[in-house]
Amino acid sequence: MKCPFCSHPDTQVVETRVAEDGGFVRRRRQCGNCEKRFTTYERPEVSLPVIVKKDGRRIDYDRSKLRGSFSLALRKRPVSIDKVDMALEHVEDKLRTLGAREVQTHLIGELVMAELQKLDKVAYIRYASVYRSFEDIDQFKSIVDEVTTPPPEPKKDGVRKKD
Structure with a gap:
């Protein structure tokens, strides 16, 4: 090399x-x-599916575009390059596993959001605000509440505790 x-x-x-x-x-x-x-x-x-844009155009999958999306969301956040690389691999693995020849862009956006939510909550909110085209503060509040709300307590003997 x-x-x-x-x-x-x-x-x-x-x-x-x-x-x-x-x-x-x-x-x-x-x-x-x-x-x-x-x-x-x-x-x-291994070939990845062709990406179908919102306007119907079809483009080849481009890893550098996906990396750019992650980098922009993670700008000035404490996430290592290795973790970003693993997130990219997870997205690509899911695309390969689908076995589809074409994939809509919204599916890739959802996969990216899922990986960002695991990596960094601030980056997740940044990406979601652009991806979902937030137009008011209530949409931000909703997603912040989503990431800050603790998960429900596990069921004991098949019965969930009452709130």
């Missing part, structure tokens, strides 16, 4: 990790010339 810093053709793998879900291999490499380190990812090349 060619070094992205000095273009030297000789790089060495210094560490290899398989992702938790086994979907890709992460390799740390070091250049034999400038000695800088960089990361590469190996993943199987």
Whole structure:
């Protein structure tokens, strides 16, 4: 693999990790010339569905657009690149699992929101406000309440506690 810093053709793998879900291999490499380190990812090349836009246009799936959406929502938030990469993998895995040749953009938006909700609540609210085109403060309040409301207490003996 060619070094992205000095273009030297000789790089060495210094560490290899398989992702938790086994979907890709992460390799740390070091250049034999400038000695800088960089990361590469190996993943199987499986075609993802064509994306159908709201206006009916069809475009090829573009990972960089999805990464851009995550980056914008997570701007200045304490979330590591590795966690973002895992979220991207989860979205892509779900798209592959569908087995569909075409997917509407709203489905991708919902998948992104689900991953953002797990990663960072502020980023989730940012993304949802744009994705769902919030027009007033009540819509913001509703989604903030959604992420701040504690989950219901678990059932004991099949009976839920009364409020």
